[in-house]
Amino acid sequence: MSTTSDCSARRCSRTYHPDVRELTIQDWLDDLASRSPAPGGGAAAAMNAAVGAALVSMVCNLTIGKPKYAAHEETMRATLASAERARAAALRLADADADAFEQVMAAYRLPKDTDAERDARTETIQSALAAAADVPLRTARLAIEIIGLTEDILDGANVNVLSDVAVAASSARAALESAVMNVTVNLVAMRAGERRDALARGPADGSADSSAAASRADAVVAAVRERLNR
């Protein structure tokens, strides 16, 4: 008797981490709030990124085709395509985060009775931790990309939805901050070495750090606020 075919869809949805897109908002939030550590902060970071990307898409959708914003049409179309890709990527990362967590837990459950077993277990744990840290690292990079998209549409956005550009930037900033926090957690558990060093270099591959990107998001929010109060 297989546990997969036997269990209810509801139970399986919790055990096997199905596609997050198919969960209802209530079920996903219940899972997030539950005693199970996954989904947790990593999935929340990815969801914040998805919300930011979706709002960028909305602003583009409500600007494209309006004669008043014709000069920005090309930017809006290109940004819409990027935002849709980013949203899909964010949802894949929410699922990847839960999967990576399962791998770490499985590694910790490996036998450790002999020296050989202990060595193999340590190596598997370290690999699983590196893979787990890679997910929020990719989420952080994606969040930085979404912050860039809010900058791209700031000037040409339909003024009726200008505030949504700020909300998108704010959500992406939370995604970035949360993702970086999750990278840190995994690094703390990892042994010193090349893999740890590579992860510790952060989300921006040295070209910019995450706090600079957070400041850029703050600048988008401030620019919107200033224009609204003008």
Place this chain on the structure above:
Amino acid sequence: MSTTSDCSARRCSRTYHPDVRELTIQDWLDDLASRSPAPGGGAAAAMNAAVGAALVSMVCNLTIGKPKYAAHEETMRATLASAERARAAALRLADADADAFEQVMAAYRLPKDTDAERDARTETIQSALAAAADVPLRTARLAIEIIGLTEDILDGANVNVLSDVAVAASSARAALESAVMNVTVNLVAMRAGERRDALARGPADGSADSSAAASRADAVVAAVRERLNR
């Protein structure tokens, strides 16, 4: 033939703003990204608050009952109850935001052919705008409350999920910033007067402003980061 009984569930879900909890993540994000201005930034703010509250619940759930954290048991139980209430309230605000937006749009569609019609229309628009601004104001207050919950559990949280306290604070901060932005948008459209002045006093009823609450969220994130790197 009634349009409500005749339309498909999918179409009705978009037209009648059903309970957001019953939508799948994919459908909700698609609605957010679509050409329709609602759901928009107001609903996103409420969702960010719900994510923050859910993570507070998770941390409490993973701390309650563990002998190591027995000294914090009472705080965790009380905070869990508050976080669950806050999450439910956030989801109601996501729905209320879409409803309030519909009321504003309906008011703008009122006839304006005679002086009497124009006066009645103006009054209805102003009432609808005040009601619409009240929703993000309540979201902002709720976000401040959730930031307070992250402060409450910071010291006693299970160290294995300490990073999730920071992610909760970060999500609540985004909720607050986004909600305040949405209050501002509605204020800009309102005429000067008592209702506008009351809304302009902000989410904290004078006891603290929203930027102070955002700084408190930043302090929670910084405290977690410092403890993780210790």
